[in-house]
Amino acid sequence: MGEIIDGKRIAAEIKEEIRKSQLKPKLVAVQVGENPASRVYVNNQKKAAEELGLGYELVEMDASTSAPELKARIEKLNTDTSVNGIILQMPLPAGLDAKDFQAIINPVKDVEGLNPANLGKIVLGEIGLVPCTAMAVWEIIKREKIDIKGKEAVIVGHSSIVGKPVSMLLLSSLNGSATTTCCHIATKDLAFHTRRADILIVAAGKAGLIKGDMIKEGAVVIDVGINRIPVLDEKGEPVLNDNGQPKKKTVGDVEYEKALERAGRITPVPGGVGPVTTALLFKNLIYACSLQK
Ligand code: NAD
Numbered sequence: 001m002g003e004i005i006d007g008k009r010i011a012a013e014i015k016e017e018i019r020k021s022q023l024k025p026k027l028v029a030v031q032v033g034e035n036p037a038s039r040v041y042v043n044n045q046k047k048a049a050e051e052l053g054l055g056y057e058l059v060e061m062d063a064s065t066s067a068p069e070l071k072a073r074i075e076k077l078n079t080d081t082s083v084n085g086i087i088l089q090m091p092l093p094a095g096l097d098a099k100d101f102q103a104i105i106n107p108v109k110d111v112e113g114l115n116p117a118n119l120g121k122i123v124l125g126e127i128g129l130v131p132c133t134a135m136a137v138w139e140i141i142k143r144e145k146i147d148i149k150g151k152e153a154v155i156v157g158h159s160s161i162v163g164k165p166v167s168m169l170l171l172s173s174l175n176g177s178a179t180t181t182c183c184h185i186a187t188k189d190l191a192f193h194t195r196r197a198d199i200l201i202v203a204a205g206k207a208g209l210i211k212g213d214m215i216k217e218g219a220v221v222i223d224v225g226i227n228r229i230p231v232l233d234e235k236g237e238p239v240l241n242d243n244g245q246p247k248k249k250t251v252g253d254v255e256y257e258k259a260l261e262r263a264g265r266i267t268p269v270p271g272g273v274g275p276v277t278t279a280l281l282f283k284n285l286i287y288a289c290s291l292q293k
Helices: 007-020 036-051 065-080 096-104 116-123 134-143 161-171 189-193 256-262 275-291
Strands: 026-032 055-061 085-088 150-158 180-183 199-202 220-223 227-230 246-252
Touching: 007 134, 007 275, 026 036, 026 275, 036 055, 036 275, 055 065, 065 085, 065 096, 085 096, 085 275, 096 134, 116 161, 134 161, 134 220, 134 275, 150 161, 150 189, 161 180, 161 199, 180 189
Parallel strands: 026 055, 026 085, 150 180, 150 199, 199 220
Antiparallel strands: 227 246
């Protein structure tokens, strides 16, 4: 039976470090247009900032905002010395390409680590402002004292915000380099790779992608995936909520119960990578502020 890695405990440790910091920076979130999911994120960010004693401001822009208008707003925040971190809420309205705007956020205020200058540093083996989810994987490895040196690390997913930066972090010699394989949708035999992983990191966004028998005995499994799936009763029928809608639950990409039997250590979903990611947005904010001093 594997040991469960408690993401909430790690997040609490990080938050305690943030509270102890002398720096009390301010984060500004830019939201263009209305989006229910984005609204939830913004409310959570505001609440978390307040709990940590940090500043938070939401800049709301109309859905009809043009690219030059958004660019001008970001440039104003870039030079505003009362602003220490900038986060651009996703999704942007159709016609606005997120990459164009992430690239103009001042790299020392880029708390999401998505500016090419910050992503590039990871390739050079520097830990600066790293995308929060990739940093969460790294922090879990570090704080849980997981030895990666020379180990077989397999990452499933090659997105710019998770899979690729995680692959680079595990290759870096900062924590002793792992031998790293990055799998993705075009990988021919996924199980072949995952079965030889001493450290398996999954960030695909596919519930049940990693079955128990795809995990090496004793492996460390870090499940980044967040999926909402219907709750089924014993007959396999969807359970309905009070509104008559199918009840849903949050799961990762790994078949958790079966994986728990084989893995040495494993992160649950929810309660694993998620809370650590949220805390690291503010750790990045503190770090960004220190860069500006
Ligand atoms: P993405 O859609 O940008 O990338 C998905 C990756 O998975 C791609 O590289 C794709 O090639 C790969 N993939 C998809 N299906 C596959 C398959 N069948 N076999 C092998 N590879 C496959 O997603 P993302 O933004 O990197 O996010 C991945 C997951 O992590 C999502 O579930 C997302 O919700 C979750 N996420 C969690 C946090 C957190 O805080 N825990 C933060 C960000 C993202």
